[in-house]
Amino acid sequence: MCRWLAYSGSPVLLEDLLFKPRNSLVVQSKHSKLGATTTNGDGFGVGWYGARDIPGVFRSTEPAWNDRNLQELSALASSRRVFAHIRASTGSAVQQTNCHPFRHDRWLWMHNGMLSGYPAMKRDLAMAVEPALFNQIEGSTDSEMMFFLALTFGLLDDPPAAVARAVGFVEATGRHHGVEQPVQMTVATTDGDTTWAFRYSSVGASRSLFHSTDVSTLRAQYPDNPVLHDLSDDARLVVSEPLGDLRGAWREVPEASCLIVHGGQEELRPFTPVQP
Structure with missing residues (x-):
């Protein structure tokens, strides 16, 4: 399968997310602890x-641990909102157009699963x-x-409802084919201002997903941790697996x-597919 992270908050260098944490996404590309596969070396994307509404995207078929361009970019580029993904193919070709995140106008999308x-x-x-x-599908x-499918079902207007309809349509189509x-x-998925993250499987045993706790609370618990003092109070991370072992x-x-996730606010809702 794959591993991913979604960050929002004060601008941070990409290397602070991708390389520096104890269990960084680059470490997970070789030694994932909670993924369906230990190695996620079939490409990556950020x-x-x-300054513009349209996000930048850098994707490569190289393993994340072995791409010098990723190291160079990560040491210089900073952003207030970052999507990053390491890929373990479930059968489709290893090519740039199959690497996440996918982009449509100002929207990004990434997926772990199948x-x-x-x-x-x-x-x-x-x-x-x-x-x-349809002609924008590249991979x-x-x-x-x-x-x-989510875009077709209204992602730009109501992401939770659109994803529910897309998943419901896939499940109905799957049953039609046995x-x-x-x-x-x-x-x-994100529009650059809000991040929506979904955890669901038809079998009821989904891949792992975590979100960070309030930074101000952690800062009070760990006053000697310099990393926490560099983050704004509204900084949030959603990750396939934790980037470190800081308790709480x-x-x-x-x-x-x-x-x-919008600013420093988080809302958790039940997710139920909508059948067509």
């Missing part, structure tokens, strides 16, 4: 917001994508197809949930 039986469902799913959006992954439990996912720093996102 999306970040700068759609079981995707080859059998692919044509039906593709035919449901809005025609005006061959189930993850990108999910993104464009796949009873097609969806395994943790998904994150991470909370698990419950099964079948949607986490909404």
Whole structure:
């Protein structure tokens, strides 16, 4: 499968997220502790917001631990909102267009998991994508197809409802093709101001997902930790697995949930697919 992180808050250097933590995303690319696979070396991607509304995206088929360009970029680029993803392919080709995060205008999307039986469902799913959006699909992954289904079902207006309709449509399509439990996912999407993260699987046993606790509380608990003092009070992280072992720093996102992060505010909602 894959591992990912979504950061929002005061601007930070990308290397502070990707390289410096004890269990950084680059470390996880070789030695994931909670993933379905230990190694996630089938490419990576980083999306970040700068001076423009449209986020920048850097993607590579190199393993994250072995890409010098990633090291150079991470040491110089900073951002207030960052999406980063390391990939372990579930069957689709290792190519740049299959690396996450995927972008549409100001929106980013990344996924850990898989759609079981995707080859059998692919044509039906593709035919449901809005025609005006279809020619923007560049790769061959189930993850990108999910993104464009969510866009079709109204992601730009109501992300939780759109993802619920997209997942419900995939599950209905899967059952039509004899796949009873097609969806395994943790998904994150953002418009540059708010992050929505989803944890769900048809079988009810989803991949791991965590979010950081309030930075001001941690700062009071660990006054001698310099890392915490460099972050703003509204800094938040959503991650496939914790970046460190600081006690009390991470909370698990419950099964079948949607986490909404806006500024320093978090909202946790139940997530239920909507059947077509």
